[in-house]
Amino acid sequence: MDQIRAIRSFVRAVELGSLSAVAREEHSTQPTVSKTIAALEKDMGVRLLERSTTSLTTTEQGKRFYARAKRVLEEFNEAVSDARGLTEKPAGLLRVNAPLGLGQLRLNGLVLEFLALYPEIEVELILNDRFVDLVEDGVDVALRLAGELPPNMIARKIASAERYLVAAPAYLARHPEIRRPEDLASHRYIGFARPANGEVTRINGPAGTIEIATGSRYQVNSSLAIRESFLMGAGFGICPSWLVHDLLESGQLQRILPEWSASGQEASLLYPSRRYQSLRATVFMQFMAERIPKLPGFSAPVFGR
Structure with a gap:
């Protein structure tokens, strides 16, 4: 499993409140995004999201993981930019x-x-x-x-x-x-x-x-x-x-x-x-x-x- 990709999908699911919205953003499908996050949950051994037909909410573990995962992604993106010699703008x-x-x-x-x-x-x-x-x-x-x-x-x-x-x-x-x-x-x-x-x-x-x-x-x-x-x-x-x-x-x-x-x-x-x-x-x-x-x-x- 591509953990960086899975973490990114989870973070965006929390921010957008919808797996379908994540799928559209990633040019993928809702079932694919759902399977990616489910694999992340299985790998971690905890449930991160509560899903229903009308809503998507984080569990207590998911809320804590989101705060740290977002920082992991930011650090990863900055590391990539630094390696490529790109100048990052504060945003x-x-x-x-x-x-x-x-x-x-x-x-x-x-x-x-x-x-x-x-x-x-x-x-x-x-x-x-x-x-x-x-x-x-x-x-x-x-x-x-x-x-x-x-x-x-x-x-x-x-x-x-x-x-x-x-x-x-x-x-x-x-x-x-x-x-x-x-x-x-x-x-x-x-x-x-x-x-x-x-x-x-x-x-x-x-x-x-x-x-x-x-x-x-x-x-x-x-x-x-x-x-x-x-x-x-x-x-x-x-x-x-x-x-x-x-x-x-x-x-x-x-x-x-x-x-x-x-x-x-x-x-x-x-x-x-x-x-x-x-x-x-x-x-x-x-x-x-x-x-x-x-x-x-x-x-x-x-x-x-």
Whole structure:
């Protein structure tokens, strides 16, 4: 059995959702394509596709195999092109995952600029605030902000952002003045979803590093919702500069205890394997590594921490 041909037929069947469509693309017949994929399943000892008269779906094993098989085909095609001395152009679909708030506020414009530079690349930008499994979800590149990075992924640190204590002028006008870090304990804190009893947060300033209690009646797992809560005068919080840079510039928010700040937030690009990386993923990461540090609220990465 020609395994490369069989894998290619399987990958296209998943993408097109039809064995007949694969047959037309390969100038073959539906029974031939079906037998090719069936032989691949028999050789592997697993069922990859569930077939019916009206639909074609992947099994759990098929879903996982598709993500890896697609990369195998890409690597094979690049190896052939390299052997023939051909110059490859960045092209094809690139699946990118990023946090929701960063994606909407800052990243969306950069992706559109990237697409203008590379007209043969398509980007599917998946925005959410959970850590996706890049291989399981078929993601080529992910942008991560702080947090623990998966040990089986390759990470490239590209930018840093300071973290400020901020609140709306309306909130500060209604509540006791904040003159020193100890005063924060009596104020309403809003932060990313945390345990109900709050947590201890470290901030850095003239007196070194101190701990402040950040108990709260309200936590939310969305940076955009936190941003909106600040604007509504619901409380104060500690947040990265990229999230509130424009609001600080316009005066809609202001820094509390500006000589104090929390440890910075680092932005990293993640990809599944150092062994193989498509050209479109390479140029995308190069573009983002150059442009993200120049966004408002970001700076060049800080290493050695």
